Structures are given as structure tokens and as C-alpha cells.
Amino acid sequence: MNAPDALAREKFTELLALTRAPFPASCKAYLPGQLHPDLRVPVRDITLTNGEQVSVYDTSGPYTDPDVVIDVRRGLPGVRSGWIAARGDTEPYAGRPPVALDDGQKSEDAERLAQLRAESAGLQRQPLRARSGHNVTQMHYARRGIVTPEMEYVAIRENGRRAWMQQYLQDAAREQRLRGNPLGASIPERITPEFVRDEVARGRAIIPANINHPEIEPMAIGRNFLVKINANIGNSAVTSGIEEEVEKLVWSIRWGADTVMDLSTGKNIHTTRDWIIRNSPVPIGTVPIYQALEKVGGVAEDLTWEIFRDTLIEQAEQGVDYFTIHAGVRLAYIPLTAGRRTGIVSRGGSIMAKWCLTHHRESFLYEHFEDICDIMKQYDVAFSLGDGLRPGCASDANDEAQFAELHTLGELTQIAWKHDVQTMIEGPGHVPMHMIQANMAEQLKHCHEAPFYTLGPLTIDIAPGYDHIASAIGAAMIGWMGTAMLCYVTPKEHLGLPDRDDVKQGIIAYKIAAHAADVAKGHPGARARDDALSQARFEFRWEDQFNLGLDPETAREFHDETLPKDASKVAHFCSMCGPKFCSMKITQEVRDFAAKGLQEKAVEFRSAGGELYVPRTPA
């Protein structure tokens, strides 16, 4: 290892240590299972200054648990290993022998590659696959009536701790006004393991969980569950090693990414993927055509089914949980994009379009779709059927090409389901607000309620530099309407590669969108956290207000810019109104008046000096 590498590595090791710090006033806890008592379902418990506790969904994995010793060179413990083994339907096997080409034709020189691969030595696992004649997908189990540990895990995780929410849930039960509008979703008051099983069996939810990725904390993507978000990460052009690439993952899940897509291209993609998967407690998705293209030196027309198939197996053995596959980009649809303003904007879509045009043949992904299913079900890799013909601007939204592909994705969904392969459907992209509903309606109609997974959509095109906001609007709306997972967009969209802060900005914007959708749908308990925060705000419990927010650090920083003194953390006013005008404070008076009767109180109030705003000594 040379000196700059060592320096960079040290930097990322330090960064990773920071990224592991627990959130303020927060403590990781684990909920046990009932059907499967060994389950340890993570939650984050936030202790408030008034002694109450609020418990929230936690995507950050063991990283924020100070009791867990983590060595990124050895990977996370295999939470699911025992469950998988207990099913007795898998077998270890030698696996596909690794070749240099797995890291791309333009990989580093042999020595450097060897060095990087050496770092992965502790991360190598013998792959599992389904025993002959078996199908190891969660959908397969679900359809045979089996409630897997993964399903019970998901049920517990979706409910969270309900005890602290009771006061808020009661309000909603009392007042019609406070109920959500699920727009056709069927969200039960309490998620049971059986409900999860049923949703997975009918294809309305997926639990991405490759048998070769036992490290994951299972989660569900489906219309009747909490709306999830995905963050994309990619390899660095010149990586300093494991710490750097893993830190990106840990950073993403810290802020709330429910799944992460590894969109690495170019050099060292196989090796980087080892690093990420072995250290990831969230499902990892990929777009295998990117790696396949690397293997043929970037020449789309040189792609073959054999190379693609080999790549699927390679990645399935590593443990990728879902594959984006653009099997709906059919030869006949490509001319439908000719009149578009921005043509084909999906990378995968354009690769396949080029292949189809050059050979004037139907897409090999479409033609080999059942062969792909055969691979998927041996590892339980889920389909994320890619929308290669998604619109790249508002004026291409909802056009013939887009919907033709969507209808094909619906057909393919039924084929996948014939094989009990879990499937979700990718969606746009760029869609003005008034055209969003049609996307959801078409998807529900033609894709048989398979989970929808959309990129935004961006509602306008004139906000480069702020596309996380332009798209959070569309994401919140489509999430409310039924989209199960929202793929984030960062401020750098259309302009460049996101840096660390961009990733965070994108994730927070999408947590906002997803939560807004959960609240609107009336997911039980979703609004309890809002209520707890508002209550803290009203009672001037500043620390609690920060700590209940999506980003406690930033909230505190912003507050402290104007009122940095510690004393103002308990001040009964904020810098916006100051002590004189505080409108929160007056409400206490209103309550007293209402309780005692207005007339009587007015007299009493006046005679007591009529002072509402007791001036504070400046801190």
C-alpha cells in the first residue's frame, strides 16, 4: 500500500467511526419475535427530556449500536444464516470461479487489482443456491402458507413499538378529521406476520432477501407498508479501499435509505460489490447490464445472453437482493421514442435500444425472461423491472413509448409470478403533477399491484441544482397514491456526481416525501412522531424538537446560529418572535381561560396584573 492510499484509508476509517456515532439521545433496541423468538428487530429509542420515549424505524443497522464490534474486512454477522439453513432447501457449492474480467476490461493493473482483491479475502463466502427442484423465494414460501422469520421480522419492524404512540393513536381514533386517506391501499391497524405473508404471496409486497446476503435486516416494499426510499451509490474513480466504499453505504443508511443500489461502473466493480454487500444490513440492488457492458469493453452490440447470464449468476452468488432488468425495452417500442424531446434517458434502456437496433432483433432480456426467472428463484433475487423508456422531461411524460413498456412489464410480472419470483416495477422520472395519478393508475391496472418503485418524479425541468426538491414534490404525491419505494434524487441530478453532502440532502428530501405519504395514507402511528415533535415544540423542549427531527444536527445548528447559549434551549421563546410575541405561550392562557370560563378569568387576569409574557433575564 502506498502512502497516499494509507492516508486516504485513515481518513475514511475516521469518517466511518463518526458515521457510526449514535443519534443524540438515541439508543438502539431490539424487539423479539413470537413465532420466531430469536428475532432481534431493531428500533431507535429516543429519550425525551420529559422522560417520555419515542421509538422510530431504524435503517442504520448495527453501525449505530456501540455494542457491536464491526470489522469491514470481515463483514457483518449473518443475521439470517440460521433461518436459511433451517429451511433445508439450499446447498453450498463451489460457485462460479472469479476471473479478472469481473472487474471490467479496463480494470486496474494486475498488481493493484490483486491488492484490492486481497482486501476482500475475509469477505469471501461460499455461495448457496437452491437445491435441485427447490425454489427459495419468499414468495414461494408465502404461497405455500409458510410465515418465514423474514416475514415476522418485517411485521414487527413495520409496527414498531406501539405503546408510546397510544396517546396519539387515540386522537386519530376519536376524530375522523385525523384519519388518513389511503386512496385504495389496505393498511391494517396492526401488521401481522400473516398479513405480510399474504401480501408477499399475492405479489403486492416483496422482501428483497438473497440467500447469499444473510447480513440483511429484512424489510418490505409494498403499498400497504411504510413507504421506503432508495439511495444510489457508485464506486470512486480511484478508490482507496474498503473503508471509503463502505462509508458511503453507512452514510446512506444512517440518514434513512431503506435499500441502496450499487451503480458502480468502470473499474473494480466486482470487488467493490463484495465490500458493500458483506457490510450492508439493507438490501442491495444493481443494474447487471452495467457490469455486462464492462465485460464487453463498453460495446453494447457485443452483449450476449451468455455474458449477461454469467453476470447474473456472479452477482446472485455475491448476494445482490434485486436486479434492475430492462426487459420491457422491446424492439418495436424503440421507434416510439423518435418523436420525443429527450429520447431515451435510461442508461440501461439506451444500451438495450442500441443492441436491438444494431441486431434488429427482439431484446435478449425479453426473449430469455423465463431463463432469468430460473436464476432468480435459485437465490431469491427480486426483479426490479426497469423502465428503460421512462420520460426524460415533462413533455415526454405518459407517452406511448412509456406506457407500451409499462404494459410489457405487467406481462413480465405475471411470468415472474408463475415462477414465484418477487417483482417490483420501476417508474418515472419526469412527470408534471397533474399527470402523476395516471402513472399510478396505469401501473396498478397493468402490473397487478406489484410494488411500484419510482424515480421522483420530477414535476418541473427548470430547477437544475434543486432537483431533489422538484422531485420530492412528485415523490410525496405518488407515494401517497400508492408507490411503495421512492428512488432518491440529489441536488446534483443532471449536473454531476453527488458528493457526501448531496447524498444526505437527497435522502432527507426523500424521507420527507415518504413520511408525508405515510401520514396522508394514514399509516397507523406514522403521525405519532409528528405529534410528539409538535408537542415538544409547543412546550419549548428544544432538545426534544431537535432529536425527534429527521436531522437533529442540522436543526440544532440552525437554532444555535441565532441563540447559541445553552440557556435558550429551555427558553420559552425562539429567535423568530422573541420573548415578547411568543404565540405558543399565550395558548396556555387560552386553555386556562377556557377551563375556568372567560368572564371570570378576565377579571382575575386583569387583577393579577395581566402579565402573560414574563420577561426573561437575557442568558
Added chain:
Amino acid sequence: MNAPDALAREKFTELLALTRAPFPASCKAYLPGQLHPDLRVPVRDITLTNGEQVSVYDTSGPYTDPDVVIDVRRGLPGVRSGWIAARGDTEPYAGRPPVALDDGQKSEDAERLAQLRAESAGLQRQPLRARSGHNVTQMHYARRGIVTPEMEYVAIRENGRRAWMQQYLQDAAREQRLRGNPLGASIPERITPEFVRDEVARGRAIIPANINHPEIEPMAIGRNFLVKINANIGNSAVTSGIEEEVEKLVWSIRWGADTVMDLSTGKNIHTTRDWIIRNSPVPIGTVPIYQALEKVGGVAEDLTWEIFRDTLIEQAEQGVDYFTIHAGVRLAYIPLTAGRRTGIVSRGGSIMAKWCLTHHRESFLYEHFEDICDIMKQYDVAFSLGDGLRPGCASDANDEAQFAELHTLGELTQIAWKHDVQTMIEGPGHVPMHMIQANMAEQLKHCHEAPFYTLGPLTIDIAPGYDHIASAIGAAMIGWMGTAMLCYVTPKEHLGLPDRDDVKQGIIAYKIAAHAADVAKGHPGARARDDALSQARFEFRWEDQFNLGLDPETAREFHDETLPKDASKVAHFCSMCGPKFCSMKITQEVRDFAAKGLQEKAVEFRSAGGELYVPRTPA
């Protein structure tokens, strides 16, 4: 002037010079009137690298016109002075004599105040009022069938240049898919001066335009016009002088604020207001109760109708264009807030609640509402009927208190209209997505289509530090549904006072929301700018993509972080996909294929080497 003051002043003078710089590739132009040929309606023309020109709505006033010499100590020229004089229904008069109390009981020491007031010497104007028996509101003229210069100005401004949009408008005309969904709005293909008159006459739009604010470039707020946004500014605790306070205004309108509310409290508020109004080309709104409260030393129960009335006249003479007046906070509604989670969160609302409770009397604002109308119509100050009982959190949304007040605002609207006083209605606040529609429906039903002016609404409560995003979602939706103006929220909401960058972040988020609403409503031409930008994106005209965006500087900066070299500004790829994967480029191929026939082209393509992605020599 002491040394630190001189230094600060120099700093703000420099900042102001920067804030006056025209946008890149942009040039201010003026469109003439037909009925009133002397009109000079501003637009910003952006010249693209392909020779095309795109022209956009421009709120920045003369500040971005390098030909205009501006001296903030003398104020802007009175664009409307001639029009007002020509109507012959106003008279100059001595006006209310200024007193020290106008700058608050806690104003600076006498010497400092005298110094600050001396700076305003060049900004003093003799006030105008309606001649006895006259009513000088735009609504009054409109109802008498008069198309004022202000109305024609608005019509021209709303249309903008239509020539460059033709290609985009034709697409929309051809395809049903590309039309908006106005959700009940009646937006004509082209806004005529007569249409503006009719909208103002029936109260569905207002043109805030105090006769004592001749400096404004008239604009309209109404459901059938472009959605507008408001930015709030306030005085600095220790102001260095005119340059500092004016720069905030100029900064806000640079990024797109259509109106600005001066929410100054505490010291020097009268004097600061002189500085702002005399230098503002956009309508200025205030909440007069804030100043009235300063006059009684911050003791709400000491407020009287006489002090409030005096404040209204004082501010009307200065030229404030609209007043937020919380006349709907009636005594009987106050107990309705007792069960709320966060009570009364509006400052004005809580002041009035305190007054009503202490005296156990009906609000003097409600009781004197017709007296207030008598003042408004003498100067053409518009009502912004304040929602003092707006919800402060999701769980208080759409409750009895909120809607009781809204219904009263509807009654008051009809009283105001009896006096031909222009009126808009303020709205919330904090409203989850699924409860937004009910707000718009209630407002339309009870307030007779008077323009709705909402603060957000915030769709969730758990995003302190990011409330501009949480609220941009709600703002975009309610804008689509019919809200005419969106009051911005900055990232500092609930936490502290916004700084210069927060103001910009808030404004951009709200320009996104407003534009998303315009596009969804199908405002003719709104989407043309999106199309032009997308076209530039597709054709790799990077400079044009930046310059057509809401914030060219940031877009360019973000791009340059990854690809700083000038050569990459014309590169046919971006850093996200690189030269290999560029999906935009393949579309050109698709078009050729579609044009020539697929089979024939496939052969030709292969025989030509099949190269789509011509590698570029690194710049």
C-alpha cells in the same frame, strides 16, 4: 456615523452592487402597452447559444437593468405617478406628522434615531389620498368598467413574449396529453386587459398598488394568473443603514419574490419601512398590529382602536400595498383552540386573542372592520385577511377553530367588497397532504373566490431544518388546486431567523412549487421554459441548461465540481454517465433509425462500424 457603521455600510453597498448584476446571458427588455402606450413591462430575455431567445417573467425590477442609475437614498422612479395623477381623484395633503413613537417605544437613543431618519430625508414624499367622496382602488375602477394602466400592465406581464413559445405551445395544442388540468380555474389562452379588469372587478384577483407606492411594477394575485410567491424580510437588530435593509429586498426579488412582507419589529420600524418601500418595485405587505404593539410597549391589552387606526394611516401614507389584518379572530373562537396540540401560533392571532380575553370583548378589528375599509379605499391598500387561528401542527389542521375563522373571513370579504376594497385570504400553515384539498374547497366556497394566500402548508412536522422542502410539497399541491400566492418558508422555520442564504433557499423552493403548480394548471406557456431547458439538456448545450434554470450560478457550480474544464461545457456527455453510456446520444441514432426504417438502418449501421459513442479526447 461611527467607524463600524461606515465599514458595514461599505460592505452592504458592495453586496448591493453584486445583487444588481444581471443574470448570465440575460438582458432586461420592456414590452409596450397598446391601450397605454407608455407602459414599459419588464421581461428578462435569455439568449441561448443556438441563437434562440427565451423570455421569462422578471420580478427583479430596475436593479438588474444596468442602464438604470439607482440611489437608495433617493428611491426608485415613480412608474405609476403619471397614471395616478391622470385619474384626477387623489390629492396631496400634509399627512400625519411623524412622531418618535413611530419607531417604537424602545427605539434607539434620540441621536441615533435622528441620524437614521436623516438618511431617509431624500425618501420623504408628500402623501396622497382619495379626494373626498372618491374611492381609488383598482377594484373600484374595474367595477366601473375602467381598464387602468395597472391592469393592462398585468395582462402584458402575465403573457410575456409569446413568439418564442410558439413551438412549445403547438406541441401542447396538438396533444391532449400535454394539456394541464386547471381544476376549476379559468385560464384563458391569452390574458387581455379586459380579462384582468373582470377578474379584479369580481374579486377573483387583486393588484396590490397603494397610490403612495408609485414605484411598483404592477402584478396580479389571482387563481387565473401565474402563481406568485411572497418572501418575508425583517429589520436587523442593529442596522447599519439603508444599504443593509434594501439589499435584503433586492436579494429577495432577484430570486423571484413577487411581493415582500416587511415583518420588522422592535426598533426603527417606521424608518426602515421608508427605506424599503421607496426602493421596492414589488408590492410590500405588513402586519400593522406589530407596529401598533410596539407603540404600546408590547402590552397587547393596551392596544386600542385609535392606536391601530393611527398605525394604518401612518403605513398607508408610506405606501404599504397590503395589510395583514386578523379580524377573523373573534372572541367566541378563542376557546375552540383550547384543545389544540399547539394552540395559536400566529403572532397576530395571539396578540388579538390576548386582547379579547383580557377585555372579554369582541375584537376591535372585527368591530371596526368598516372603518378599516374606509381607510383602505382612500389609498388602495388591499386586505390580506390573516388566519390568526391557523394550525401550528398536523394534528390541529382543519379543525373547528380554523374553519370558523375562515368562514368569518368570507363574511368580511363581502364587507370589503361592498367598499370595493381588494381582498385576499390567508391560509395555513401545517396540513398533511390528504387534508389540503379541503382547505381549498372551504376557502373557495366561503370566501367567494377571493385569492387564497397560504403559508406552505407544511405536510409533516418532523423536518426542522428542511421545512422549506416539507412545505414546498404542500405549496405546490395547493397552488395547483387554486391558491394564488404562496408565502415562502425557509430552512430556518421554527428554529431561528433566516440569513441571506436561507432566504434564497426558501425562495427557490417556492419558485419550484409555484412553477410546478403553473405547469399542472396548464398556464399557457408555463411549460415552454421547461421544454426549452430539456431541449438544451438533450442537445448538450450546458450553458443554456444553466441559464434557463432558476439558479444558473448553482447549476454551473455543481456541474463544474466534477467537470470544471471549459471543454466539457460542450461535451456530449456529463459526469454521471461519462462518454461511454450517454443515453441522450443514442436517441439521435434512434431517430435516424425510425426515419430510415429499422431493417435497412441496422445493416448500414453495422457496416459503418456500429460506433455510437465516439470517445472524446479528455479535455
